[in-house]
Amino acid sequence: MIKTPNIKISSIYRFALVCVAIAISAAAYSQTASSTLVFPRHKSANIGIIVRDLATHKDIVCRNPDKLMTPASILKCVTAASVFLADKEANCFTTDVMLTGDITPDSILLGDIVVKAVGDPTVDSRYFPAHYGLTDSIAARIKEMGIKRVAGYIDIDSVGFIEQGPGQKWELEDLKWSYGAGLYPLNFKDNALPGDRAMKDPAAYFTKDLKERLADAGVTIDETDVNYGEIPVRRLYSHSSPAYSQIMREMMEKSNNLFAESMLRVLEPCGTVADALELETKLLYEAGLDCDNFVAFDGSGLTRSNLLTPKFMADLLETMISGNKSERYISLFPKAGEEGTVKNLLKDTPLAGKLLLKSGSMRGVLCYAGYKVDNDGNPTHAVVIMINGYTCKSLSLRNAIGDYLTRMFRQG
Numbered sequence: 001m002i003k004t005p006n007i008k009i010s011s012i013y014r015f016a017l018v019c020v021a022i023a024i025s026a027a028a029y030s031q032t033a034s035s036t037l038v039f040p041r042h043k044s045a046n047i048g049i050i051v052r053d054l055a056t057h058k059d060i061v062c063r064n065p066d067k068l069m070t071p072a073s074i075l076k077c078v079t080a081a082s083v084f085l086a087d088k089e090a091n092c093f094t095t096d097v098m099l100t101g102d103i104t105p106d107s108i109l110l111g112d113i114v115v116k117a118v119g120d121p122t123v124d125s126r127y128f129p130a131h132y133g134l135t136d137s138i139a140a141r142i143k144e145m146g147i148k149r150v151a152g153y154i155d156i157d158s159v160g161f162i163e164q165g166p167g168q169k170w171e172l173e174d175l176k177w178s179y180g181a182g183l184y185p186l187n188f189k190d191n192a193l194p195g196d197r198a199m200k201d202p203a204a205y206f207t208k209d210l211k212e213r214l215a216d217a218g219v220t221i222d223e224t225d226v227n228y229g230e231i232p233v234r235r236l237y238s239h240s241s242p243a244y245s246q247i248m249r250e251m252m253e254k255s256n257n258l259f260a261e262s263m264l265r266v267l268e269p270c271g272t273v274a275d276a277l278e279l280e281t282k283l284l285y286e287a288g289l290d291c292d293n294f295v296a297f298d299g300s301g302l303t304r305s306n307l308l309t310p311k312f313m314a315d316l317l318e319t320m321i322s323g324n325k326s327e328r329y330i331s332l333f334p335k336a337g338e339e340g341t342v343k344n345l346l347k348d349t350p351l352a353g354k355l356l357l358k359s360g361s362m363r364g365v366l367c368y369a370g371y372k373v374d375n376d377g378n379p380t381h382a383v384v385i386m387i388n389g390y391t392c393k394s395l396s397l398r399n400a401i402g403d404y405l406t407r408m409f410r411q412g
Helices: 006-034 072-085 134-144 202-216 244-254 257-265 273-286 310-319 326-330 394-408
Strands: 046-053 058-063 092-100 113-116 154-157 233-243 355-362 365-373 379-388
Touching: 046 310, 072 244, 072 257, 072 273, 072 310, 072 326, 072 355, 072 365, 092 134, 134 202, 134 233, 154 202, 233 244, 244 257, 257 273, 310 365, 310 379, 355 379, 365 394, 379 394
Parallel strands: 113 154
Antiparallel strands: 046 058, 046 379, 092 113, 092 233, 355 365, 365 379
8 A cells, every 4th residue: 555645635635625725816806807897086976887697687787786977878767768668659749739719711811820849858859859949830720721711810729738948956057058948839940059058948949930931932921819709619720740769769869858858748638747746756666677766957968966886777777677678668669889979989899889889978978778789689788887977088988898798798
């Protein structure tokens, strides 16, 4: 029998343990390195990240998942989800134009032109040229009817739209710009003026434009009170918007606040913003989401008072791919490196077109939320990155996030 010295066995055993420890340490270091987001003065910022494997439902990265943070425009993901949960994504706005009063033998309308405004944000919007020209269509119909003079007024009927304008918690600095113009019963040309300024009274601009189109058609407006007892009413014209799903696609790609506020309000068309938010929360709760981690005051994300956690957003993204509307919801998200506000993120990298992300930004806030997809466009991961309180240049942070995502999915 050959005896092996104890000292030799002990040495081999210790050597093996050291090798295992080194391997484990190297693997841990590799994982930590790939999951670390570093940018100038990152230690002073609030950082929340979740990358969730949708096949296993496990978070492969989870940093500050339960920290309430300002989402900025990634709140639009929630607004869009609520419209889908309410089964309204195929609906559209219909703006009816009515005539009151009789038409005399000498071609005078003894009444008014009444526009039933329902909050359609796309009236003469530059984003939907196929639906352009409402005032031209009204004027053409008036001319076709042989009317040469309107004795009354152009009346804008708000049809129960009881709250309008910018959000109550929006900052004063934002209100002068078109992105802070707010939603009205009648919106016109994206509620924007030259110089990207906010249109304060879009109904007035619409009325002015309609008068000009009528004048071009040889029709004058007297603007006198017409009182002829029981006044007959007839429909002159009906204008339909694009489907809500098309509006939400533009909302997500261009981060359009006007469109977002309109999509929130379609949840409760004749209610207040608070009514719409209450129904939104109910829909999210019924879908299984923890709404204790969600506080919203608008549909666009323009106010800093909005708060949600990275986990809430990741849970929402996962929830929305579980039903038969998965493909349509995912199609709302712009492709990183190719489209919209994320056109320059991950551009000319292997991840271009493979990450579908909604961005959100305001001073000191930069967020992304969306999906990593495979070559067939199927979602493989939910991705949520929320940075609050950063002080470096936004370009430096965007570049750091791009590098981080590249490392995270380098084998994807």
